[in-house]
Amino acid sequence: MKLLRRLLASVRRGDRPDSAPPSRSPRRRAWVPYALVVLAALASLAGLSVRPPTGVPGDTADYVIVAGAAGLRWDDLDPKRTPALWQEATQGSIGWLSVRSAHHATCPADGWLTLGAGNYAVWNARRVSGKCPALAPVVEQPDGIGANLPEMARVVRANADNQPYGAVPGALSESVRCTVAVGPGAAVGAARPYGRVDRYAPALPDDPQGLFTQCPLSLVDLGSITATGTARQAQVALADSTLARVLAARPQQSLVVVAGVSDTDTSSRLHVAIAEGPGWRGGWLTSAGTGRDGYLQLVDLAPTVLTTIGRPAPEGLFSGRTASSVDGRPADLAGSVLGEHDADRRSAAQRGIAGMFFTGLAAVQVALFLLVVPLMIRARRHAGPTGPASAPRLMVRSVEVLLIAAALAIPAALLTDALPWWRTGRPGIVFALLTFAVVAAGTAAVRLAPRYPRTLWPMGVIAAGAAVVVGADLLTGARLQLNGVAGYSAVEGARYSGVGSVGLGVFVAGALLVAGCAAQWVRRPWRPVVVVLVGGFAVIMVGSPYLGADPVGAIAVTAGVCVAAAISTGGWLTFPRFAWATVAGLAVTIGFAVLDLRRPALEQGSVGRFLTALGDGTAGPAIQRAAAASGLALDSPLTFLAVGGALMLAFSQFSPWGGLNRVFGLHPALRAALAGTTVAVVLAGIFGGAAFAVAGAAAAVAVPVMVLTTMRVLEHAADRTRPDGETDGPGGPGLSARHTPAPDKSGASVR
Template sequence: MTPLRNRLRRPRAWLRRLGVTRRRVRSWLPYLLVVLAAAASLAGLTVRPATGAAQARADYVIVAGAPGLRWDDLDPQRTPALWQQATKGSVGWLSVRSGHHTTCPVDGWLTLGAGNYAAWDTKRVTGGCPPLQPALTRPDDLGANLTEQRSIVDANAEQSPYGAVPGALAESVRCTVAVGPGAAVAAARPFGRVDRYEPVLPADPRTLLSSCVLSVVDLGTITGTGAARQAAVERADAALARVVAARPERSLVAVAGVSDTDTTSRLHVAIVEGPGWAGGWLTSAGTGRDGYLKLVDLAPTVLAALGRPQPEKLFTGRSVTSVPGRPADLAVAMGGRRDADRQAGAQQRVTGTFFTGLAAVQLLLFALAVPMLVRARRHAGPTGPAGVPRRWLAIAEPALIAAALAIPAALLADTVPWWRSDHPGLVFGLVTALFTAVGTVAVRISPRYGRTLWPLGAAAAVGAVVVGVDLLTGARLQLNGVAGYSTVLGNRYAGLGSVGLGVFVAGALVTAGCAAQWVRRPWRPVIVVLVGGVAVVMVGSPYLGADPVGAIAVTAGVCVAAAISTGGWLTFPRFAWAALAGLVVTIGFAVVDLRRPALERGSLGRFLSALGDGTGGPAVQRLAAANGQALLDSPLTLLAVVGALMLAFCRYSPWGGLNRLFGLHPALRAATAGTVVVTLIAGVLGGSALAVAGAAAAAAVPTAVLVALRVLDHAADRTRADGETDGPGGPGLAPPDPVLRRVGAR
């Protein structure tokens, strides 16, 4: 036994001779774990889904557009041609965003031909869209000339931040055919020439449709309601029937409701039928969601089907593909619980009311909490007045918890099809209130409720778990959800939205800060980095959050939080190490993204490549415009302002209590600082201004006020020699946890 024991001791002695002691190993182990967590985060971000197989090629492509056409217009008896095409082909919900705030028919046709967000003019639309009456001349019997095209191209180049070139699609093929005035707008070349033009569809369009590889047909504008609308849809269906009957062999037919017809934004019909497009969902890399595509995706789809290269740096959209999984019954696929247009419309009507109401409720709660904080502060002396009455706290604490859980409850409300009700706003409010009450009761009845940080940590964890589980299951609750994003707006279709990002990041970092208080100081950065690393991967992974800009922001916030989680200030060495760690992850992800083919790059890679080749000006302009619009239009700005004012009061006023709270819990102060960094960076670089900060404030500030109130309320507690405590509740009332005993001892 003795020789074996000596051999086991030799490595230890060798390590001691090198100066590696157990104490040094313990001191370096947390930093090693931090590095490993950062490396794992980078590895998780660089993994991307494999690109799908290319669709079958076609010799001819026919795009049949009908502005205003929606899925609820289709019927197997009244519109047999449309219904048959949709049943045979692949279908999806089409977002018709253009370069104009309201996409009228002329803007939709122009965007189709540009493959980018284009606008006919900058006139504000009120009520219905103006009639489609482009100025066309016929210099010969073959084609036509769009007289305004040159000025439209110049206006989009000089005034639009998107860099659209109307006519880019037509310029990418040898010959185009246009039938109808709207089709002429889409098929005109940048200098205005339409190769072949017919004002109406001929009785036998067989020869016309086979004369060029690309034909664009205007089926007519669908507008109005009732019998007039049905008549317009039936005329469009009859025209489509003639097109399908005369289509050449090996042709692809795409049907699209290319625009809205008034200021109400809707989702429209998208059908692609041809070889390789049977019975599936339409999708594109631009949406990342099965069943959804954008108007700007149609132009690259046409060229991909024809096997033609795309014009460099002109198209914004991505080529559409067909994926399986669509129900065979078209009515089931596009209606009922799957009716995305109806859900998106209800979401738009309810979202502003919900967040404005939430901001008003939180403002009221904060106004009522201020005198309670003042009274608790005055009570903190041995001869001060009585503390806050218990009945006040019994009402205020559950109310603040409920306010913090409102957004996660609104997210869960989308598990119920409230948008199908005749009164969707009322049903949504009732369902959200029910989920909020259930969450509040669960936090309140917990055995650990008396702990100082429990309400804050529990509410934060609930928000992070709700958003995290939603991401793991495909982000279905955020899709067209009040606490998610609208596909009508065309900004995001999958992954993590700005509201979800704010709730998730605040929940993850605050939970990490609360958990870090349970471990020794050297291990607190490890807890923060481990939780933050998971958050980085979930936010940035294309399988989950699909937000690389958000992942960069989370990386920066986690580094800052980890640097000051052990206490003290954010000194220059700490800031330098935090910035270095954040830059390593950010640069690594950016390099990997830039090494991919241009069509497979994420938003970060596309932005960096644009900056590198000198074309990043429009992208920066779009980002600034998006921030300005979000700052003024989003009710989340009000939530961010209200939360910031309350935090400022709690931090800088003598009655706030946040200084005492942060002094006792430095990891919580670190989590707060990290959350601020994340929300500001993600909001500004993501084009959502204070939306992310507003969601984070709504989820974390109410319970932070609750905890600050608890700390102040127990600041005068005194521990007697017999172990009992004289607190605000009378002799023998012990503080909720040992931390408050230390507060009283001070």
């Protein structure tokens, strides 16, 4: 409380921090910033150690029947045309199924194989264009009881040698006593690694009574839904009639899982997931792998099956997590999954627009930076008698407005996702118009504010706005980022809840820039206090399982905050400062890892799972997956945003005309904020498998406002501070107090 009163009193008095007299006991207080860094690490660790309770899986059952239909979507269901499917969905727990496999397009064979592997697998790695090939595995029946898939040995070797996921096709069937397969797709899912299917029927018998009691696990292929229009309705109706016969023959104490196990062409979609049986009556399906009510992964089905029949999962082979049922689903089935809650339709619109949005933003920002360079050169005061004339004032003010708009683009896109633009006939045009309107309103609010002439005010308010938009979204369940243009898609299967790569970059840049601006308003010894308080809050927001749910990102942000706090008082990152920052970052990392490892395996986060795999020698696939994900993420407009922003900052700092060094001299806490942001986003991209996606999103917000601040400082580079009381004619002080405040001890000034 004493510290807080001092800070508030300093701000109320309007003290110029760097012009204040030095502390009488500097050595006595020299340890305070470093102690605060350690306290922030401990507070962050406490915030990250709390995890929400996981959902409770349904009751155990004696039998599980998995009925799969490739391509089955929620908009295929109708109470009259598909009564069996509709009744199962009404009585059971439901969700959206992401059918990601090891293939860029999950075709039926890939989907069934992934289901049987409990991991991301691929049947054939050949590239698919247009529609998926028909599901036609070679099925031999030498004894009339079971079957044999001669291609299975090749498929197992291909997944082991050419894929980074460590998938073993047939791991599910190897974990149970025996399996029953009906249809070719079910044979792919039920085959053991050497190709044997224990019980096999090419089609559902006319009288299937007793079929599903032969083994604890049965897989039934309901067919593939590939057509459109009335032909598609006929295919769905056929699948529904087959399911009705399965339900009529199901044994007592059985769980029926209905799943749209794959796509049928290259346009990835979200599919049907239904679980109906003891303990699965109503509610949303979810799992620890998604962390989002109503969303499930295809790889979650295998561990769910084994948990239901009381069998242990094979160690280190499954990537999915056991599904569970949670309350909160509306009673109206159509209102749960269709209309404004149609996640499949929204995700399809998001994927088509996200690439165009970020490509356009990258092009606009690069063009804007090219326009700013000559303005910086002309704004620089030259030592000679002649030099280039200053740029027209109207042009400079227009470029300032464009820089503000560019920095607000991603936060505006997040806010636009709160509106149902994706339900319109022209979603791309509507999204563009709405985003432009939000950007225009935000730009006007910043530009027309009375405090706009103050040097750091535009940067502070834009950064605060960006951080508030992402933070408010996290506090309300990250609904704007899920299937949002500036968020992440559930179809891609990388993330379903919490903060995404784009949101992380925007939030980190906004929070640390706000900390840097706010730190300029307090005395030099207390600047680390401001950085630590704001940064510690950001770490908890990112890492808390209730909010950002990104422990890797939280560790990266902790490192960035420690670096920013260490150099916020000015000077370089000396070895003692680096050592304290490293100790604090390691404290959070090690402490959180220890706490995560103490949890049950199914409740561990990404850090705990990785360390567990590292301990038992199975971490290779995880490292390969992260590297592969980073390689794929390089081919993104966010990479161009990151590279373009880095080049612009390099020009601003190292060229004779840039002026960024002058900004850092006037406002040393900004250099700390930029350094901390750089450390955080680079580490988050490397360890999170996002490459430059996090850095690109951060650059899209931070670089335009940093360039804007540089231009404003260059504009007043020739101003001089006058002694108190002196005036420069009737206009008042010769120095614009709004732009160039009192000098620092080093000759710089801070505002």
